[in-house]
Amino acid sequence: KWNEIPLAPPDKILGISEAFQKDTNSKKINLGVGAYRDNSGKPIVFPSVKKAETVLLEKETDKEYTGIIGSKKYQDSVRNFIFNNSGKDASGAQLIKEGRIVTAQTISGTGSLRVIADFLKRFNSAQNIIVPKPTWANHVAVFTDAGLSADFYAYYDKENNDLDFANLKKSISDAADESVILLHACCHNPTGMDLTPEQWEEVLAIIEQKKLFPLVDMAYQGFASGSPYKDIGLIRRLNELVQEGKIPTYALCQSFAKNMGLYGERTGSISIIAESGSQAKAIESQLKKLIRPMYSNPPIHGSRIVETIFSDENLLSEWLADLDSVVGRLNVVRDKLYQKLDKTNYNWDHLLKQRGMFIYTGLSAEQVIELREKYSVYATEDGRFSISGVNEHNVDYLADAINQVIKK
Numbered sequence: 001k002w003n004e005i006p007l008a009p010p011d012k013i014l015g016i017s018e019a020f021q022k023d024t025n026s027k028k029i030n031l032g033v034g035a036y037r038d039n040s041g042k043p044i045v046f047p048s049v050k051k052a053e054t055v056l057l058e059k060e061t062d063k064e065y066t067g068i069i070g071s072k073k074y075q076d077s078v079r080n081f082i083f084n085n086s087g088k089d090a091s092g093a094q095l096i097k098e099g100r101i102v103t104a105q106t107i108s109g110t111g112s113l114r115v116i117a118d119f120l121k122r123f124n125s126a127q128n129i130i131v132p133k134p135t136w137a138n139h140v141a142v143f144t145d146a147g148l149s150a151d152f153y154a155y156y157d158k159e160n161n162d163l164d165f166a167n168l169k170k171s172i173s174d175a176a177d178e179s180v181i182l183l184h185a186c187c188h189n190p191t192g193m194d195l196t197p198e199q200w201e202e203v204l205a206i207i208e209q210k211k212l213f214p215l216v217d218m219a220y221q222g223f224a225s226g227s228p229y230k231d232i233g234l235i236r237r238l239n240e241l242v243q244e245g246k247i248p249t250y251a252l253c254q255s256f257a258k259n260m261g262l263y264g265e266r267t268g269s270i271s272i273i274a275e276s277g278s279q280a281k282a283i284e285s286q287l288k289k290l291i292r293p294m295y296s297n298p299p300i301h302g303s304r305i306v307e308t309i310f311s312d313e314n315l316l317s318e319w320l321a322d323l324d325s326v327v328g329r330l331n332v333v334r335d336k337l338y339q340k341l342d343k344t345n346y347n348w349d350h351l352l353k354q355r356g357m358f359i360y361t362g363l364s365a366e367q368v369i370e371l372r373e374k375y376s377v378y379a380t381e382d383g384r385f386s387i388s389g390v391n392e393h394n395v396d397y398l399a400d401a402i403n404q405v406i407k408k
């Protein structure tokens, strides 16, 4: 009955922003949500995106519906960008030529995860997925809401603030054959800790041997190195293994929320790599059948921005430069904070190994709460700090606050 509907708990990350808004301390710092802020603490629109929007404003002559899986132009340019390194990746190029990559526009990364989850529920023999522990807070909810069962594989060693690679391999080896396995392409959320190319080789060998289905989530392409083309080592290797017939199929969920700053435009994609061109056609038709009764078709403003940037060499270079400067600032902030932190009783070296929007401090929930209550520094209780909230004006205050809290 309606009067028995229980109150659901608030979203942990968005709840932090709400508490932050109410705080009247002028020194307050929000390190909760993973969204970029500039050196003055403000959100930005990428200059290249503004230019693309100016072009659209002048040239756009319709607001018609796009296709169920987006426009052909969007699909082609996104596929070419990711799988063909805009013309430089041989194995991806070959798969494209064979018509084996189905790419669909989705409602950003979350929408793409949900679409593939529903697709796997319908068509995959295994109905379970393993995800790293920890992982993005929304992953398990997306997969279980779609009817898959979700389990964790070991990923991070909290004692030593490092990757727990031995247990990672062991727990993947212990999973049921043919399970779906979620892999973060780069800038693992929340830990910022990625596998080395050598470690990926070992994991891919287990995936091949156990016939696991790789589902790659790429929400931070470009944030590891500053260049989106350098951050797709895992995708390249998967394409080669598919070409060699060692891994038959995989899927990639991708988002332009962070690397183009298109958060609220909800612009992303799902790509499914099929065993043949004819299988790809069947998969594409089923994606349409799945999406049509759910939301009919995706929004067009963000995808037209992406199309505009990818079809103009100057805009493309400008975007790459914009992204590089965003990532550059995050790295400057990371180094500055590291320098100012007190290392007498606390080893902070893990900060320098982590990449992306976050540092995974290793602070306890109690310490995070103390930071919030005494210093108005807001972060999630797992000790993840979104470092885009840090800038040259508040880095000293933040470091002092952390140094006080770890003193005891």
Ligand code: PLP
Pocket (backbone or CB within 6 Å): 034, 107, 108, 109, 110, 111, 136, 189, 217, 219, 255, 256, 257, 263, 268
């Ligand atoms: N996957 C990961 C690991 C993320 O961190 C995020 C956003 O923070 C997403 C997916 C989805 O983001 P969006 O739906 O905004 O593209």
Ligand code: TYF
Pocket (backbone or CB within 6 Å): 013, 032, 033, 034, 035, 136, 137, 189
């Ligand atoms: O900070 C994070 O990890 C993300 C941010 O609809 C976020 O959860 C918040 C709201 C949302 C999508 C992503």
